[in-house]
Amino acid sequence: MIELDDVFVLYPVQDRQVAALRGLSLSVAAGERVVIAGPSGSGKSTLVRLVTGLVRPSAGRALVLDHDLATASNRVILALQRSGIGVITQQMTSNLAVELTGLHNVAMQCRLAGRSRHDAHQLGRDMMKRLGVDHLADRSLATISAGEAQRVALAAALAHRPRVIVADEPTGALDIDNANIVFDLLAELSTELEAALLVVSHDPGAGRIGDRVLEIRDGRLGAERLAGHESSRLVVDARGWIRLPETDRIRAGIASRAVVEPAVDFAAGSESLTLKAVDRITTSAATTRPGEASSVAGDVLVAIAAAGRTIGDTRVLAPVTLDVRTNELLIISGRSGSGKTTLLGLIAGFAEPSEGRIEHAPSTPVAVGTSTPGFAETLSVRHNIELACTVRGRVIDAQMTDSIDRALTAVGMIELAARPVGTLSGGERQRASIVRALASGAPLVLLDEPTSQLDQSLARSVARFLVAEARSGRAIVCASHEPELLAAADRIHSLNG
């Protein structure tokens, strides 16, 4: 159903090309369920766009339902999208037209594929009934819950009985119960339809429905875990590339160079390779154990007492009791939808808690770095950072400039300081946002998923930088489940209960 072989996808950014996929190979058979994991920016979204025909491969071979995406005509691609592929994404607005009723949304793809209105509606009703949302057929989507909407979206993606199902973070906006329902339905329906299922998800719950769970890093497959197995296997691509997991690399003390020593035991009939560090790692960013109180923690800046938030009937944040202190890097962790970002919003004062209370130390300015940061797109990175400083009344003098330069250097952005932000990649914008928040001089800095689009190396650099900033007397709170940040945290507060 899906055959990707050494696929490269390049995007033009200003005067250069950025490789989102770098020799990715993947095969998904009919009826097979494959879950793709990996940090944001690793190429997952590009993989989805490739398989759904929205981008063409720059190099390599990409076959979907036996159509070569590199050479297929637009007409063929469109036919593939209409009839062969079903797509469901995280955002309701990109799955469904809120102006249409549930049934019209579900039947739309069938109608676009040329089916009569009657047939399309019949197929739509059948699928909605199968997914238990037939009672929403005539409802306006504006009046239904997120879980219901996602099930309707699932029905819309599957009503035409596609042979390839692509789900891109299908449960990102759902609570755990609804997420499980959606995953189960995806699994059942892919089996019923004998369709290849490709699920891209951060959610650990996705793994249970996959025949294989593939980890994608830096545009390549890094590791693979088969259903029923606890451990992952490294993926060796056609050129022999292997990506060493960061934890193993650190554990082995390998900094940047290693030697391979083959050890062949012909007698035993087995082969093995030994990897030895040439230059060893001398320090570690991790200073405290996750979940334990930091020994360096200072004054309490924010005291959170059983603060929770409910919107309508939905509890978006269960009650939290927590102190935010100076001198420490506090990580709020938890699965998607657990309320990490909401907690940051409550701390920042963007929203009020529905229950409990949050008390701030007097005169505690807050700086916030969002997961999708906004900038003055035509201004350079430096000017954007200076703007943030200026609006807080900080004078841009030589000392300030030097401070900004050091921060940019720490996160690997100094060479991009003069570049307009609009030309940056997602990860670069994320790092610029971190520096901007920290350069503001605010004692309390809140960062939402600051490393979600960074590879492990950069994420570690950022983590070190955040720790160093925390040590300068500030309180830095990050909402994240990235291992690099978790490893560097002075304290971790989990919202998973």
Place this chain on the structure above:
Amino acid sequence: MTTTPASRWWRAGTAAASLAAARVRAKPTRGLVTGLGIAVAVASLFVTTASPIIAGDATLQRTLQDLSPGDRSITVAAPVNGQTPEQIQEADHRIRTGLKVRGVGGVRTEIEYRALAASDGTIFRLAGIDDLATAVTLRDGRLPTSCTPTRCEVVIAGPTESIALQPELGMVVVGHVALTNSSLLAGDFAPMSNEVILLGNGTDDVGSIKPFELIGRTIGWILPIDPGVIRVRDIDPILSAAASVANSFIDRGPKVSLPRTALLDARARAATASNRVALAAAQGVVLLAAFTLLAAAGARRHHRAARDLLRQRGAGRAAANVFTTCEAAWPVIIGLAVGVPLGVLATRQLADHWHFDAGDVVSTVIRDSADRVILGALVILVATAVVMATDSSASPSRQRSWWRPTALDAVGAAAFCMAALAVSRGSATASSLVSKGDPLIALLPLLAAVVVAWIAIRLVPVLVARFAQLLGHHAPLVRTALGEVARRPTVPLATAGFLAAATTLSIFSLGYRSTLAAGARDQASYAVPFDFTLAYGPALVRPSAVEPVGGWPSIAPSAVSTDILRRSASVESQKLSTDSIAMVGLEPSTLTSMRGWRSDFGPSIESMQAAITSKRDQPTAGTVIPLGTTRLTITGDGDLSTTEIAAIVASEKGLWHEDTTTLSKSDTNQLVVTLDPGDAGGRLIGFRLGQPGTQAQKTQHHAGEGNTGAAYFTATITLDSVEAETSSGTTTMAVPWSQLQSQGGAVTHDATGLSIELRLQGSSALLLPPAPPDIAVIPAIVDPYTAASAQGGNVVVDLPGDSRQVLRVAGIAKRFPGAGTRFAIVDISLAEPAFDRDQPGFGTANEIWIAADGADQRALATAFEQAPLKDLAVTRRTTIQERLSSDPLSRFTLGLFGIAAIIAALLAIGAVFLSTMSNAAEQAPLHRALAAEGVAPRSLSRMVRATSIAITVGALLFGALGSLELLRLVTRVIAVTATSTVPVPPLLIRVRAIDLGAALAALFVPCVVAAALAARSARRVARGDLLREFG
């Protein structure tokens, strides 16, 4: 079941259309702004289609109403004699059927005999009218009841009380009537003023009176043209029908007459108005279209999201385009649904206001504009769809240097070249507008607007960036916002272009309106330089002859007047041709009372006064005639009896004239002159001596036929003394004989008098004192062409009567009110004696110009309606001005330019609002980030507002400059007044700096308010985004 590609396409299309329909149902107000823009465009199209129709019809109505009823009729006149009754009947049938066209009333026939003399010598005409009772009002007696071949009852029409008719004529006068239908007995049938009309009832009966059998008579068919019914579009059918009827009678001599010139003139003016209105309409409609596209660009983001969903679901390009087209169609549907009724309503109001049949006008407008509305709607639909479907999201990765050429530059440069070409080709006139000669000239305002928009889009970012730099470290948020605008060619910059174009057209429309209105004032002031011009009327009364005893101030204390001596003269133009010029003598001191002097005409009034004012005292030539003198007796000798001699006398008021002498019955050596009233106290200037009139005519006749050998008239005259006779006795006048000279005869002086020998051939000799030296060469203000013919600074003009006058060019003026295109303006105190010297009386003023204050003008106007002043031809400046201003074409033209200005201004304000909203939405991520950084919501609004204000200021600046340049070009190139005639004098831009400032302020303030209102959305968006993300 298999499906064909066509059915698949259809089903996909309907699915896409149903999504669009659902989106419209969910939020029908989404396309409201765009739809309202289209609605205004559609309504404007109706109004601008109706305007020239109504204006043309109103002009035609006014033109016809100005004609006498007789002149606004179609009259077919045919001599009855020589025609058989059958031929007459056939003619009647043809006329009644052939001229049955709209605007022409029912046929009424009349018959009129040639003039006859009654027994008492009274000249009368016998006429017969069908249905006489409906055409007359009985003054006394009764109406005729019978008319047989031998006895016919008639009534007398007019003031004549009685007439002594020969009994054998069989005419019986039974009463007196007054004609109430003035289209009858008019035109070819109009009697002479000394003729009495006898009216009988019935054309056939009156035409069959036996005693008049051999008298020549004419039968007429009168078809009145009804100004209230006729429309411009009826003119061609009427002319065609009249021509057809005339052609059908070509062998039998009936003559068809109608007000052809008036009809054609009205039609031409209506056509000019139509094209001019089209000019205003085009700019309005194009501006509205641009606004619609701007609004569509603002709605693009939302539309693209839904379109992308469709594409994700596998919709092909065709289905996606169906979706886009359906979404784009909604504003068009709103526009048509609102615009058509609005247009019909506005058209009805307009028609009602001008007292035209609203239903008729509306149906005509719908018929004329339906295709344009449909075509325009389709164009807007396609353009909106293209704009909505285009993904032009500005990406910094696609940023280019601002000087890099783009497609916009190509459009702007092309518009510039076309505008330059239009200007270089020359000017458009009223006639060329009728013929739609040069479309480029008509498109000039639009082309200029495009050029201004181009320049604004190119330069506003530069100016805004410069301004942002000037802010330095102050206002960092505003600086950042301005910087974003300066670097991103998105909706705000498109708005800058639109705003600049709208400002250009708005201020241009206002300025042009003001210029045209001032043009009407200039035209009136050019025709009547002061407030009144008095000239000879039909009664040939000289204006100064009826001047009140106490002068004009006795009627109007503030009156300032000048006698005007206007004479035709000719001047040689570089020996190649002779051109006619107007010699105008006036009192230079009164020039300051001229109402319409413009600096572009020539030098200042003060310098003209200084240049031509004479320093001479009152004329001293001649011998004073004692007061009370009634008669002069001239003693002489020689051929007094065979020579015609006249005394040249200047009256007490200084008017030269000739008093004929007669030979004394008692003494053949004495000539007697009976003086005219007013001569006593005047001066005896000299004498004219010539051959008797009959001889002179014969001699001139021979000379005219080339017989130069005709005999000369010779005579020798001796003049010795002149005695003045008064009631108290006789006084000998001390005539300075020794000073009298003549160029027509040989003069010999002796101790007591003089002797002159004449040798004349059809002419006469003047015996006059020598000319004062200061009138030999008179300083004059002349037109440039006349000045060009000067030699040594002097121009020699030929006056009637073989006399010449040398003018010194003291100043050059391109134009002079009341003087025509070729002129020489001189001091009347020099012109009078100069003209009189060669032709006594020729130097008498023949016109008066009077200026007075407002109330005094009314007093004068009242006086001019009463005797004896009513015999003068009086032209009042304000009357001309009011007539020009009240001209339907003028009112429509000015009104439309006013409406165009308002629409452009409203669109500009709307564009600022939309642009600010769009900018706030586009900058939302930045605002969200800044809000997260703690920036106050008010500061975010200020950022957006500052951007819009900066754009507005820049665009207004370019728009104002563009409008002034456009005004200059259009005023120069399109030489047409508000009444669609050639402007005399040429139009002059009339936009005062204060008015311009007020107009800009009137645009700027609402734009700022709109920007402030729209900028508030930045607060809501930022707060909402943060809540969504973190809430």
